Amino acid sequence: xxxxxxxxxxxxxxxxxxxxxxxxxxxxxxxxxxLHFFPNRYIDRSRFYRINELPQTHTxxxxxxRITTLKLIPQKRGKRLVxxxxxxxxxxxxxxxxxxxxxxxxLKLNEDYVVFGKINWFKGVASIPHPELELEENFQQQLKISxxxxxxxxxxxxxxxxxxxVIQKMMVELxxxxxxxxxxxxxxxxxxxxxxxxxxxxxxxxxxxxxQQSLARAQMRLKFEEFFYLQLQLILKxxxxxxxxxxxxxxxxxxxxxxxxxxxxxxxxxxxxxxxIKELRKDMGSGRQMNRLLQGDxxxxxxxxxxxxxxxxxxxxxxxxxxxxxxxxAQQHYQSLAEQLQKMNCxxxxxxxxxxxxxxxxxxxxxxxxxLSILVGTHAVLEDQVTFKQLGLAIIDEQxxxxxxxxxxLWQKNEIPPHILVMTATPIPRTLAMSLYGDLDFSVIxxxxxxxxxxxxxxxxxxxxxxxxxxxxDQIAKGNQVYIVYPLIQESSKLDYKDLMDxxxxxxxxxxxxxxxxxxxxxxMKSEDKAFEMxxxxxxxxxxxxxxxxxEVGVNIPNATVMVIESAERFGLSQLHQLRxxxxxxxxxxxxxxxxxxxxxxxxxxxxxxxxxxxxxxxIAEVDLKLRGPGNLMGTQQSGILQLKIAxxxxxxxxxxxxxxxxxxxxxxxxxxxxxxxxxxKRTLYSLQFDSNIWNFIS
Ligand code: ADP
Ligand code: MG
Numbered sequence: 235x236x237x238x239x240x241x242x243x244x245x246x247x248x249x250x251x252x253x254x255x256x257x258x259x260x261x262x263x264x265x266x267x268x269l270h271f272f273p274n275r276y277i278d279r280s281r282f283y284r285i286n287e288l289p290q291t292h293t294x295x296x297x298x299x300r301i302t303t304l305k306l307i308p309q310k311r312g313k314r315l316v317x318x319x320x321x322x323x324x325x326x327x328x329x330x331x332x333x334x335x336x337x338x339x340x341l342k343l344n345e346d347y348v349v350f351g352k353i354n355w356f357k358g359v360a361s362i363p364h365p366e367l368e369l370e371e372n373f374q375q376q377l378k379i380s381x382x383x384x385x386x387x388x389x390x391x392x393x394x395x396x397x398x399x400v401i402q403k404m405m406v407e408l409x410x411x412x413x414x415x416x417x418x419x420x421x422x423x424x425x426x427x428x429x430x431x432x433x434x435x436x437x438x439x440x441x442x443x444x445x446q447q448s449l450a451r452a453q454m455r456l457k458f459e460e461f462f463y464l465q466l467q468l469i470l471k472x473x474x475x476x477x478x479x480x481x482x483x484x485x486x487x488x489x490x491x492x493x494x495x496x497x498x499x500x501x502x503x504x505x506x507x508x509x510x511i512k513e514l515r516k517d518m519g520s521g522r523q524m525n526r527l528l529q530g531d532x533x534x535x536x537x538x539x540x541x542x543x544x545x546x547x548x549x550x551x552x553x554x555x556x557x558x559x560x561x562x563x564a565q566q567h568y569q570s571l572a573e574q575l576q577k578m579n580c581x582x583x584x585x586x587x588x589x590x591x592x593x594x595x596x597x598x599x600x601x602x603x604x605x606l607s608i609l610v611g612t613h614a615v616l617e618d619q620v621t622f623k624q625l626g627l628a629i630i631d632e633q634x635x636x637x638x639x640x641x642x643x644l645w646q647k648n649e650i651p652p653h654i655l656v657m658t659a660t661p662i663p664r665t666l667a668m669s670l671y672g673d674l675d676f677s678v679i680x681x682x683x684x685x686x687x688x689x690x691x692x693x694x695x696x697x698x699x700x701x702x703x704x705x706x707x708d709q710i711a712k713g714n715q716v717y718i719v720y721p722l723i724q725e726s727s728k729l730d731y732k733d734l735m736d737x738x739x740x741x742x743x744x745x746x747x748x749x750x751x752x753x754x755x756x757x758x759m760k761s762e763d764k765a766f767e768m769x770x771x772x773x774x775x776x777x778x779x780x781x782x783x784x785x786e787v788g789v790n791i792p793n794a795t796v797m798v799i800e801s802a803e804r805f806g807l808s809q810l811h812q813l814r815x816x817x818x819x820x821x822x823x824x825x826x827x828x829x830x831x832x833x834x835x836x837x838x839x840x841x842x843x844x845x846x847x848x849x850x851x852x853x854i855a856e857v858d859l860k861l862r863g864p865g866n867l868m869g870t871q872q873s874g875i876l877q878l879k880i881a882x883x884x885x886x887x888x889x890x891x892x893x894x895x896x897x898x899x900x901x902x903x904x905x906x907x908x909x910x911x912x913x914x915x916k917r918t919l920y921s922l923q924f925d926s927n928i929w930n931f932i933s
Contacts, residue, residue, distance in 0.1 A: 238266040238416065239921065246407050247400075255396060259388045266921065268408060269416070269437055272456070272880050273383035276443065279350070280380035285324035288353060288360050295362075296350045297321060298370060301343050306334065317341065319349060326353075327361035346370035381443045405441045419918040420459060421911050424896055430455040440880075454889070457881040461893035463922055464878075466915070469901055472674075480650050481523030482626045487515065488549030491542065494578060499538075506681035507535055513677050514543050514655065518627070524653035527667075530679030531851040532659045532815025533686065539679070540629045540657065541571060548580055548607050552626025552652075555609040557616065559632050561586050561761050562768055566790065567631070568610040575608075585611035585620070588761045625652045632658060659815065660808050660855065688849050689814055689824040693802075693842045695832045702827055703744050706796060710750070710777045714795040714822060718780045719813055720756075721804045731758070737800060738780050751776040792820035802828035803838040807858040810845055837861055860884055 241264055243253035256262040262271055283295045299321030306313045315334035319326050328349065330337050351365035368376075385401050418425075418433045425432070431439070436455040443449035503511070510528060517524035530536045544554040556571075558564040568584035575582060583597050583606050600606035604623035609615055656674075667676065694702055706716050718741065720734040738754055745752060753767040753776040771779045772791055779794075797817040802810060810828070818824020828842055844857045883890065900912065907916040 237412075238264070238269075240265045242268060245404060246411075247404055251394075252396060255391060255394055259391050260386070265408060265412075268404065270879060271385060272440055273385050275384045276381040276449070277384060278380070279382050282348075285319075285321050285326050285360070287323070288326070290355065292352055292354065294350065294352050296348065297326075298346065298348055300346060301328070301341055304338060304341060304343065306338070319347075327359065328365050328367070329361050329363045331363070341367075342369070348373040379442055380445070381449070383441050409438055409441060417917070418914055420462065421900070421915060423911065424458075424462075428458060428892070430458060433459075453880065456879075457886050457889050458893055460879055460881045461886070461890045462897055463918060465890075465894045465897040466901070466919060467922070469897055470919075473901070473905075479523045481518070481521060481653055482550075482552060482650055483521045484515075484518040484546055484550040484552070484626065484653075486549060487546055490548045490578060490580060491545040494545055494575070495542070498574060498577065501683070503538070504535065504679070504681045504683055506530075506679040507539055510539055510677045510679055511542055513675075514539070515546065517675070518543070518546065518653050523651050524655065524675075526655050526675045526677055527662075528655055528657045528677045528679070529662060530657070530659065531682065532812060533819055534659075534679040534682055536631070536657045536659070536679060537567065537570070540631070540655070541574065543655070544608055544627060544629070545580070547627040550626065551604075552624050553601070553604065553607055553609070553622045554627040554629065555611065555615050555622075555625065556629045556631065558610070558612060561588065561612055562755075562764060563631065564610055564612045565765060565768075570790075571608065571610060580607045581605060582608045582610065585609055585614050586761070587612060587614050589614070627655070628652045629655045629657065632660075659812060659851065662855065685821060687818060687821075687823050689818045689826050691814065691826040691828065691846045691849075693828045693830065693846050695830060697832070699829075702798065702829070705825075705827075706778075706798070707745075709796050709825075712822075713793070715771065715774065715776075715791065715793045716778050716796040716798065717794055717813075717816060718778060718798045718800065720780070720782050720800045731756075733801070734780070734782060741778065741780060745778060750778065752778045752780055755779065755781040757782055790819055791816070794819070795822050795824050797824070797826045798829060799826070800829050801831075802842065803830045803834055807841050807844060807854055807861065810841070811851055811854045814845070 241253065242248050242256055242262060243250055245265065245268070248256070256268075260271065262268050277294050279296050281296065283289075283297050285297060285299070288295065297319070299319050301317045302320050302325070303318045305316050307316055312331075313334065315330040315338055317328040319328050346369065348368050348370050349362065349365045350367075351362035354361050354363060382398075383402060383405070384398055387396075387398065387401070416434050416437055420430065420433070424430065430436075431451050433455075436452040439448045439452035440456060443452065514524065514526065517526060528536060528539065540556060544556070547554045556567055558567055564584060564586055568582065572582050581600070583600065585594065585597055589597070597606065597609070598620070601609065601620065601622050609620075609622075614620070709716060718737070720737060734754075734756060738752070741752060751770075753771045755764050755767050759767075767776075767779075770776045774793060794817050797814055799805065799810065799813055805813070814824075814826040817826065826845075828845065830838070830842065834842070840857070840861065844854060848854055881889065900907075900915065903909075904912055907913075907919075
C-alpha cells in the first residue's frame with residue numbers, strides 16, 4: 235500500500251474520534267483524501283488594517299493594537315465583556331458573550347496584540363465578536379502563513395471542536411512531515427508542455443499559497459489533473475465496453491423495415507434522421523452492444539427513428555421495448571405506433587402501472603412466447619416480473635426524467651444485453667456530455683423536418699392578461715387549440731393545486747360554455763381520468779387544455795398553436811423550452827406566452843429573455859447550465875456524478891478539452907499504459923478506483 239493511502243487515524247493530532255468524524259462528515263478516509271480536500275476560500279493574513287481605514291463590510295480582518303479598557307456590561311440575559319481596542323489611528327471594540335470571566339483574567343491591558351476576526355458595524359462603531367487574539371511577541375514566533383485556507387465544514391465538526399484551525403493544523407502536519415514526498419501523478423511531457431507545477435508544489439500551494447499567482451498555478455495544475463483522470467477513466471470504460479460487452483447481432487435489414495419504409499412512411503426522412511439511422515444500424519450490426527444517446531430538439535422526429543430501428547430488431551427476430559417517463563406519453567407512443575403499424579405483421583402492446591391484471595397477464599404470456607414484438611410502456615416495463623423471449627433493443631425516451639438506476643435495470647434482463655438507445659430532447663452541451671457520458675456514443679438530429687415555423691415567444695405580465703385572452707380567442711376562432719400550463723402539482727404543495735384550480739375557474743368564466751370547452755389534466759388525477767381528458771383534447775372536442783407539467787414531454791398535437799405558461803418564472807429554462815416544443819407542430823404559426831409577475835429576480839429575467847430570443851435548444855441548454863449548474867440540468871444532483879473536487883465544467887472548458895485530448899493520445903499510443911513514462915498514470919488510476927463513484931451508473 236502506498237503510504238498516501240494511510241488511514242487518517244495515524245496522522246498526528248487525529249485520534250479515533252476525529253478520524254471517525256472526518257469520515258462521516260467529510261468522507262475523508264486517508265492521507266490522500268485529506269490532501270485532496272481543497273479549501274473553498276482563503277483569508278489574506280498578510281495584511282494588517284488600521285482602524286481608521288477598516289472596510290465598511292463584514293469581512294475578516296487583522297489589526298495590531300492595544301486593549302485600553304475592559305468592561306463587563308450587563309445585558310438582558312447575563313453580561314458581555316467589552317474591550318476597547320486602539321491602534322493610534324482610532325478605536326474599536328472586541329466583544330465576548332461567552333466565557334468572559336476566564337477571558338477577562340487572561341487579557342492584558344496596554345500590551346501589543348494581534349487581533350483577527352470578522353467585523354461588525356453598529357451605529358458607525360466597528361466591533362469584532364469573539365476575536366482570535368495573540369500577544370504580538372508570540373505572534374512573531376509563529377510560522378508565517380499569508381493566506382489561511384478555509385475548508386468546507388459542517389456544524390457537527392465545529393461543535394466537536396474540529397475548527398478551521400484544527401483542520402489547518404492537520405494539513406500543516408501532513409504537508410511538513412511528508413513534504414516533497416508526494417509522487418508525481420502526471421507524465422513529465424505533459425508537465426512540460428502545459429507548464430504545470432509539480433504535484434508536491436501544487437499540494438502545498440493549494441493549501442497554503444504564498445501569493446495569488448502561486449495559488450492560480452496550483453489550481454490550474456490540479457484542475458488539469460482532475461479532468462485528465464476523469465477522461466482517462468471514461469475513455470477506458472468505453473474501450474472496455476466495446477471490446478468486452480457482446481451485443482445482439484442484427485444481421486440484416488429485412489421485410490418489415492422495407493415494407494414500412496416503402497409503403498407506409500408518409501414523409502421523406504430528413505438527412506439528419508437518415509444519418510442517425512445509419513449510425514444505429516452500424517452499431518447493431520457490429521456484434522457489440524450499442525449504448526447510444528440520441529439527442530434531437532423537440533419536434534426533430536426522434537420517434538420515427540425509434541420505430542424504424544425497432545422494425546430492424548423485428549427483422550432479426552428480436553423484441554423491442556420503448557420506455558417513456560409518463561403514462562400519457564407512453565399512451566401516445568403506443569397509439570401512434572399501433573396506428574402506423576396496423577397494416578404490418580407486428581404486434582404492439584402497452585404496459586403501464588394502470589394496465590388491468592388480466593391484460594397484464596396476456597402481455598406477459600405473449601412476451602414470453604415471442605408473439606409480441608414491441609412493448610411500449612412506463613417504468614412498469616422494467617419490473618423484474620416482465621420477461622421477454624428475446625429482448626434485443628431497449629429505447630428510452632426523454633431520459634432526463636429517467637433514473638440512472640432504472641436504466642441499468644434493463645441490462646439485467648438478458649444474458650447478452652439488449653442494445654440501448656436513450657433519446658432526449660434536452661440537448662446536452664458538449665462539455666458536459668464529454669464528462670458525463672464519455673462512455674456513451676452520441677448521435678444528434680440537428681435538423682427539423684421541413685416547413686416548421688419558428689415559435690414566437692412573448693413575455694407578458696398580469697397587466698396584459700385581457701389582451702392575452704383576446705389573442706387566445708382569436709386563435710380558437712381560427713380552429714386552433716391552446717395549452718395553459720401551471721407549475722407542477724406535487725403531493726405536498728397545496729399552493730400549486732390552488733393556483734391551478736383558481737386559474738381553471740377564472741378561465742371558465744372568460745371562456746364560457748358552450749362556445750368553449752376546457753380540459754384539465756394534473757398529476758393528482760387518476761390515470762384513466764387523465765387519459766380521458768387528454769383524448770378529448772386530442773380529438774378536438776376541447777379547445778383549451780389546462781394542465782400541469784405532466785404534458786411537458788413528447789405529446790404531439792399538431793393543432794395546438796398556443797402555449798401559455800403561468801408563473802413561468804418558476805420553471806427552469808430547459809423545461810420551458812420543452813413545453814414550448816408542444817406547439818407549432820403543424821403548419822400554423824406557434825406561439826408561446828410566458829406569464830410572470832412584474833417583479834422578477836435577475837436570474838428569472840435572464841431565463842425569460844433567453845427564451846424570447848432563442849429557439850435553439852443547445853444554446854438554451856448552455857445558458858441553463860450556467861444558471862443552474864450541471865447537476866440540476868440532468869436531474870442527477872443527488873447522485874454526485876459530477877461532484878468535481880476543484881475543476882469547473884463551465885469555467886474550465888478549455889482545460890477540459892486539453893485534458894481529454896491528452897488522455898485520448900496517451901491511450902492511443904500506449905493502450906495498456908506500459909511505457910515507463912506512464913507508470914505514474916497507471917498508479918494514479920489504480921488509486922482512484924477506490925473512491926470513484928462515477929461508475930455506478932454504467933453497466
Ligand atoms: P420528437 O423528436 O420531439 O420526439 P416527434 O418524433 O414527436 O418529435 O416528431 C414530431 C412530428 O414531426 C411528428 O408529427 C412526426 O410525425 C413529424 N416528423 C418526423 N419526421 C419528419 C419528417 N422527416 N418530415 C416530416 N415530418 C416529420
Ligand atoms: Mg418525442
